Amino acid sequence: MESIRLAFSAMATRFEIVILDENPVHARAAAEEAQREILRIEAQCNFYSPASELNRINREASGGPIRCTAAMMRLLQACKDLHQATQGYFDPTIAPALKSWGLRNQADTGRIPSERERSALVAAIGFETVDLDHAASTVCLTQPHQQLDLGGIAKGWALDEARLVLEESGIEHALLHGGTSTAIGLGRDPEGQPWKIGVEDPYEQGDGPFWIMGIPLRDQALSVSGVRGKWFIHDSGEARIEYGHVMDPMTGMAVSGKRLTVAVANSATTCDAWSTALLTHAELSIPDEIMGTALLKTDSGWTAAPGSPRSEWSNTADLLPFN
Amino acid sequence: MALKRFSRRNFLKTGSLGTLAGVLAAGERIPAEAASSRTPFTDDPFPCAVIGFGEWGREIAAAIEDIEELHLAVICDSFPLMLRRAQRAHPQAARIADYREVLDNPDIVAVFIATATHEHKDLVLDALQAGKHVYCEAPLANTIDDARIIAQAGLAATDQIFQAGMLYRTEPQYRSVYGFVRSGAIGRPAMTRSQWHQKTSWRRSSSSSERARALNWRLDKDLSLGLIGEIGIQQIDFSNWIMGTRPKAVTGFGGIMFWNDGRTVKDTIQAMIEYPGGENLMYDASLVSGFDASYDLLFGNDATIILRDEKAWMFKEVDAPMLGWEVYARKDKFYKETGIALLANATKLDALGQDPTEDDPNAKPPIWHALKAFADNLTYGPFPAVADARLGYESTVIAIKANEAVQEGKRVEIPDELYEIQAE
Known part of the structure; x- marks a missing residue:
């Protein structure tokens, strides 16, 4: 088996596709097809680019239903299903809240909106109010100031679509990741073992890496979410609190504290949604086919967040120690 | 013989059904089939087919979906994998493996040919023979003989639109x-x-x-x-x-x-x-x-x-x-x-x-403009395509x-x- 590696920039991060195959020429071609699929989805889901389909929806779908591509309808339906499954804690309509918190754009420095502002934000949040009409292939944003931000799910969606392309090309062994926070492991690694993903402690300084856990992926996907990413520290005089770029759709509050969530499932889209949802609400009840946990960093190290339904996960045989 | 559409431009010029007889008498180029056509005087989009669903065929299909005068009715590819991709991207379009079945369908008004270059000739000739309007990707062919045969057929089909896929002429x-x-x-x-x-x-x-x-x-x-x-x-x-x-x-x-x-x-x-x-x-x-x-x-x-x-x-x-x-x-x-x-x-x-x-939020890729020109020609024409058979031939040479x-x-x-x- 030979290994080929293709890395490229997309969705403001670095994507990487590693393939093991007896035919490296074929593997490279398959990786390029997967790359094209990811770039296509990036162009479609770009929140900022006026030329993207998502941007057009945000501009025009408040005034009534507008036509979407079948690919976008599939993605929005996946959002709908995951919104429901996570009891509303995964919600792509949080875009105005991110803006209000100053966590939207690269140049933003962060701010805490007033309670009144947050109340107004919560009123505009709620993916259940987004109308999807599959027969007409239309979407309608029914609430004033409502906007969609697919940042919480687009990487997973793109990786799932890329995986499909690889599988259709006959690729059996591959590792794909977007920004290291969402990954898919197919088949076996070069040592014939399941691909093992290490979850790193984002709060440790110095020469690392400082692994929290290692997770083997058996034709599965993994997603990690945390407060760190885009974040700011608010110093109230009494306490210094870190606020991160994930919003609680129920309160309009940004997540805070030293938190990390991990989700493992067959689909990267599912993982992305669940790791986001668990970050805002650790007590969520998770379907059996998904492994997920919310972790808190305390003075004594990482521990399961109170109420996290998979708090026992850290003791399962699925977790591998790193040397 | 497939339906040849009544020209909407001519219909708009005449203003009402009542004057249709006068138009016919005046010798406007209206195929006989128009009189018995399925929906000749409506603004329904033109049912069309993409033949070849490789990377470029996918671009064409996406552009068609974004043009209101066109309706992507069929995606044709001989490779089952491509048809599975077609199902994911365009679930409303029928999927057909044999292009002859597409050409035999009288509802299909136009075909967009996006197969390998060396496969264009037979497809174009059969499509024109079947009465379809044809958009053929450039280059037209990989040999001058084939390109000439394609272009000559395009020029000869004066009742049909033949547009070569030269993208910048319409951008x-x-x-x-x-x-x-x-x-x-x-x-x-x-x-x-x-x-x-x-x-x-x-x-x-x-x-x-x-x-x-x-x-x-x-x-x-x-x-x-x-x-x-x-x-x-x-x-x-x-x-x-x-x-x-x-x-x-x-x-x-x-x-x-x-x-x-x-x-x-x-x-x-x-x-x-x-x-x-x-x-x-x-x-x-x-x-x-x-x-x-x-x-x-x-x-x-x-x-x-x-x-x-x-x-x-x-x-x-x-x-x-x-x-x-x-x-x-x-x-x-x-x-x-x-x-x-x-x-x-x-x-x-x-x-x-x-x-x-x-x-530009309203920007469209060059392929969209090329297909829009084709759609406008279907709607208001036929008039000579900007990228006609002659230009397609010369570029291919x-x-x-x-x-x-x-x-x-x-x-x-x-x-x-x-x-x-x-x-x-």
């Missing part, structure tokens, strides 16, 4: 620059330069090795016109359009510099294309380096224009005459040079409060000769008579 920014250059804005054109750089193997993958061989026709010199023919044909056509003439010779170079994977088509090429007036187009394309992507440069004694990403800027010579409007124009810095933005819809964007150098020069590393003349073609 607003390129059209705008064309008018600008023709008005004398760059002075005397001296030379042009174009490049296309992309780091990619240009190879397609398939789980079946037999299918992979068929999919990778681009890498086989016996089937493909290589980078200059399959990609460069568009940029060369733009240069020809600007120069207002056709090349008389081409000298080519190239090699397999990196992708030494059994292909017989070169991965990096250069060519010098000579025009009768002494100007040259310098062209290069590479699959090895993606640096600087692709652009087109038009050099004149007063100014140089660069087009990239469907945007354009003009760089003036110090001694060039002042243009009345340029003091108001938007200017952008490019290292030590200052470019005057030439934007086809700058005034409209300014009026809408949008930055003309940002992505240049592509074939340029590829010959590149493959053999020599200078190849293109005699004027090679460009000549008559409808049969």
Whole structure:
């Protein structure tokens, strides 16, 4: 088996596709097809680019239903299903809240909106109010100031679509990741073992890496979410609190504290949604086919967040120690 | 025989059904079938089919979905995997493996042919024979004989639209620059330069090795016109359009510099294309380096224009005459040079409060404009396509000769008579 590696920039991060195959020429071609699929989805889901389909929806779908591509309808339906499954804690309509918190754009420095502002934000949040009409292939944003931000799910969606392309090309062994926070492991690694993903402690300084856990992926996907990413520290005089770029759709509050969530499932889209949802609400009840946990960093190290339904996960045989 | 649509333009001219008889009496070119057609006088979109659902076929299908006059009714591909992809991307379209079944369907008004270049001929001839309007990707064919047969059939089918896939002739920014250059804005054109750089193997993958061989026709010199023919044909056509003439010779170079994977088509090429007036187009394309992507440069004694990403800027010579409007124009810095933005819809964007150098929210890719021109022709025509059979043929001749020069590393003349073609 030979290994080929293709890395490229997309969705403001670095994507990487590693393939093991007896035919490296074929593997490279398959990786390029997967790359094209990811770039296509990036162009479609770009929140900022006026030329993207998502941007057009945000501009025009408040005034009534507008036509979407079948690919976008599939993605929005996946959002709908995951919104429901996570009891509303995964919600792509949080875009105005991110803006209000100053966590939207690269140049933003962060701010805490007033309670009144947050109340107004919560009123505009709620993916259940987004109308999807599959027969007409239309979407309608029914609430004033409502906007969609697919940042919480687009990487997973793109990786799932890329995986499909690889599988259709006959690729059996591959590792794909977007920004290291969402990954898919197919088949076996070069040592014939399941691909093992290490979850790193984002709060440790110095020469690392400082692994929290290692997770083997058996034709599965993994997603990690945390407060760190885009974040700011608010110093109230009494306490210094870190606020991160994930919003609680129920309160309009940004997540805070030293938190990390991990989700493992067959689909990267599912993982992305669940790791986001668990970050805002650790007590969520998770379907059996998904492994997920919310972790808190305390003075004594990482521990399961109170109420996290998979708090026992850290003791399962699925977790591998790193040397 | 498939339905030939009643011309909407003519219908609009006549104004009402009551005058239809008068139109017929006046000898308007209306096929007999129109009188009994399914929905001849409605504004229903035209049902059409894409034949070939590879990468470019997917672009065409996506563009069709975004044009209200067209309805993507069928996607045809002989490869089951492509039909599965079609199901995911366009679930409402029927999926058919045999193109003859598409042509036998009387509801299908037009077909968009996006198969391998060497497969175009039979498809075009059969589609025209079946009464369909045809959009055929460029190059039309990989041999001059096939290209001539296709073009002659396109010219002969006077009741049908035949459009060749020359993208820039209908793209607003390129059209705008064309008018600008023709008005004398760059002075005397001296030379042009174009490049296309992309780091990619240009190879397609398939789980079946037999299918992979068929999919990778681009890498086989016996089937493909290589980078200059399959990609460069568009940029060369733009240069020809600007120069207002056709090349008389081409000298080519190239090699397999990196992708030494059994292909017989070169991965990096250069060519010098000579025009009768002494100007040259310098062209290069590479699959090895993606640096600087692709652009087109038009050099004149007063100014140089660069087009990239469907945007354009003009760089003036110090001694060039002042243009009345340029003091108001938007200017952008490019290292030590200052470019005057030439934007086809700058005034409209300014009026809408949008930055003309940002992505235009209403921008469409060149393929969309090409298909919209086709759709407008269906709706209001038939009138001669901007990129008609003759232009498609001439461009294909240049592509074939340029590829010959590149493959053999020599200078190849293109005699004027090679460009000549008559409808049969």
